[in-house]
Amino acid sequence: MSIGLLIFVFVLSIFLGVELISKVPSQLHTPLMSGTNAISGITLVGALTAAGTGVDLLGSILGTLAVIFATINVVGGYLVTNRMLAMFKRKDREPQ
Amino acid sequence: MTDYIDTFINLGYILASILFILGIKMLSKPHRARQGNLVSAVGMLIAVVVSLFECCLTFEWVLVGLIIGASIGVMAARLVQMTAMPQMVALLNGFGGIASLLVGWETYHSESAETIFMSASILLTVLIGGVAFSGSLIAYAKLAERIPGKPMRFSGQQPVNAAIIAAILLGALIFVMNPAAPWSYPLFVVIMILSLALGILGITPIGGADMPVVIALLNSYSGLAACAAGFILLNNVLIVAGALVGASGFILTGIMCKAMNRSLGNVLFAGFQTTARKIDPGAGQGEAKAISPEDAYYVLEAARSVVFVPGYGMAVAQAQHAVRELGEIVANNGAEVRYAIHPVAGRMPGHMNVLLAEANVVYEQLAEMDSVNPIMETVDVCIVIGANDVVNPAAREVASSPIYGMPIINADKAKSVIVLKRSMASGFAGIENPLFYKENCRMLFGDAKATLQQLIGEFKES
Numbered sequence: 001m002s003i004g005l006l007i008f009v010f011v012l013s014i015f016l017g018v019e020l021i022s023k024v025p026s027q028l029h030t031p032l033m034s035g036t037n038a039i040s041g042i043t044l045v046g047a048l049t050a051a052g053t054g055v056d057l058l059g060s061i062l063g064t065l066a067v068i069f070a071t072i073n074v075v076g077g078y079l080v081t082n083r084m085l086a087m088f089k090r091k092d093r094e095p096q
Numbered sequence: 097m098t099d100y101i102d103t104f105i106n107l108g109y110i111l112a113s114i115l116f117i118l119g120i121k122m123l124s125k126p127h128r129a130r131q132g133n134l135v136s137a138v139g140m141l142i143a144v145v146v147s148l149f150e151c152c153l154t155f156e157w158v159l160v161g162l163i164i165g166a167s168i169g170v171m172a173a174r175l176v177q178m179t180a181m182p183q184m185v186a187l188l189n190g191f192g193g194i195a196s197l198l199v200g201w202e203t204y205h206s207e208s209a210e211t212i213f214m215s216a217s218i219l220l221t222v223l224i225g226g227v228a229f230s231g232s233l234i235a236y237a238k239l240a241e242r243i244p245g246k247p248m249r250f251s252g253q254q255p256v257n258a259a260i261i262a263a264i265l266l267g268a269l270i271f272v273m274n275p276a277a278p279w280s281y282p283l284f285v286v287i288m289i290l291s292l293a294l295g296i297l298g299i300t301p302i303g304g305a306d307m308p309v310v311i312a313l314l315n316s317y318s319g320l321a322a323c324a325a326g327f328i329l330l331n332n333v334l335i336v337a338g339a340l341v342g343a344s345g346f347i348l349t350g351i352m353c354k355a356m357n358r359s360l361g362n363v364l365f366a367g368f369q370t371t372a373r374k375i376d377p378g379a380g381q382g383e384a385k386a387i388s389p390e391d392a393y394y395v396l397e398a399a400r401s402v403v404f405v406p407g408y409g410m411a412v413a414q415a416q417h418a419v420r421e422l423g424e425i426v427a428n429n430g431a432e433v434r435y436a437i438h439p440v441a442g443r444m445p446g447h448m449n450v451l452l453a454e455a456n457v458v459y460e461q462l463a464e465m466d467s468v469n470p471i472m473e474t475v476d477v478c479i480v481i482g483a484n485d486v487v488n489p490a491a492r493e494v495a496s497s498p499i500y501g502m503p504i505i506n507a508d509k510a511k512s513v514i515v516l517k518r519s520m521a522s523g524f525a526g527i528e529n530p531l532f533y534k535e536n537c538r539m540l541f542g543d544a545k546a547t548l549q550q551l552i553g554e555f556k557e558s
Contacts, residue, residue: 003213006326006327006330006332006335009332009335009336010323010326010327010335010339013335013336013339013340013343014339014342014343015343016117016339016340016343017120017339017340017341017342017343017344017347018343018346018347020117020120020121020124020340020343020344021120021121021123021124021343021344021347021348022347023124024124024347024348024351025124025126025464026351026437026439026445026446026449026464027126027437027446027449027459027462028123028124028126028129028446028449029348029351029439029444029445029446029449030181030185030444030445030446030447030449030450031123031129031133031446031450032120032123032124032129032344032348032446033185033311033312033315033345033348033444033445033446034181034185034188035119035120035123035129035132035133035136036120036123036315036319036340036341036344036345037185037188037189037192037315037318037341038133038136038137038140038188039116039119039120039136039140039319039337039340039341040189040192040315040318040319040321040322040337040338040341041140041191041192041195041322042116042140042143042322042333042334042337042338043192043195043196043199043321043322043325043334043338044140044144044195045143045144045147045329045331045333045334046196046199046322046325046326046328046329046331046334047161047195047198047199048144048147048148048150048153048158049147049150049153049329050198050199050202050203050206051153051157051158051161051202052150052152052153052154052155052157052158053152053153053154053206054157054202054205054206055205055206055207056206058205059202059205059206060157062198062201062202062205063157063161063198063199063202064157064158064160064161065161065198066161066194066195066196066198066199066202067157067158067161067162067165067195068161068164068165068168069165069191069192069194069195069198070165070191070192070195071161071162071164071165071166071168071169072165072168072169072172072188072191073169073188073189073191073192073195074140074144074165074169075165075166075169075170075173076168076169076170076172076173076184076188076191077169077188078133078136078137078140079169079170079173079174080172080173080176080181080184080185080188081133082130082133082134082137083173084178084181084450084453085129085130085133086130087178087450087453087454087456088126088129088130088449088453088459
């Protein structure tokens, strides 16, 4: 894939990200932050490649550590966000 | 055959990217946020499964890593208490950063770097990931009170930081130009260590009250680190997802800075001016007047509209359930109850909302600063629970105050104000609060939770 195309994708994504969340109610700031934090665990995809292609023991260990940390980020991030949002949801039903 | 597999992998990445975009969009709408999180989690699952089809992976290391990571992640997410959420978010964020750093290191270690583009991408990944990691760990330690939350600085810290940044830039330039030279690997390790040091020295001088800004900013960094890793691996899904997170983190950072009326540069580098801290209480201000729980009960009992203003002190005292209980009792007594939440109350963006949600405070009672300020004059009683700077009228009135200009909740404009506070010690930022000396303000001293329970007891006895 050409470098130019990658940069193109990067710039568009930044603009898209800004457009997507320019208005967030402050009530959702924490879940939005921990939810996007889980998405930043996408580096797990890179970590899997790194762990699976290490040339020597150190390479494999570095890759595997990357997988461990990224997986904690992804799994922990999504679950914690879900836990918080579950509490928010309960409120919507209760007022009646 | 490999062509088909490549196409399949790329289609999977596109699908994952779409789900991330939809997920983030839904996360910013209250009634769809939970689905949004699920949508983005499905996107992540697809991206991970598809990536396992990449050519020539050996699976034993991969599986070990996935199993260990997933187990720790599940346990951490289940066991963490809601009051510990700020440090949890900081820690997870740091893990994302170190993962990107390790991806960069492994790639350099195993494949070396053949082009300038490759070496620059590796360097950026390690640099941003390193700062995100060590910075998040410091933020974690401050939030969990493993280290003092107060700004820690030594004389000459700024020149030291500047020297580190200069050294990193110089090293980076040399490295990027000569990624394959025999001395490049040691140089690479030095840059990595310097970036970790930069994260530590950059965050330690920032006080606990500024943590909402710091967490949002570090969140952005960990996204950008993943994005940089995408440039190493020429992988679109990393670039898209990382850029989305980077952008969202920056926007949140901006919102937090605006809520404090400070620039990002001011939060990161200046802190509050130590010399300007003490403001003259003035002759007309008199003394702070204490009130007993019994008298506070009579004031509350007669009130027709009540506003609670929670702050970090509520989180420290774990008083959110007692607040909700008192709120219900007051509401049943015929008063209109609202909770006014300042955007930077607490230690992370939205901190108070999470705690009150945990305590089952109904959604309709939560009010943002801008919607509650115009009606503050009509409020009978404003109860301030462990909040200080966000209700400090000096921000409106005293031009020499370090927080002058910061938008605040105008608690002082309510007909009467009751401040729950442990003692007269000034708030985190060390700024005097003229609110406490106002004619309509009474201080209810003691642990917030115990005091609230006393008030609840008074209501139950009558």
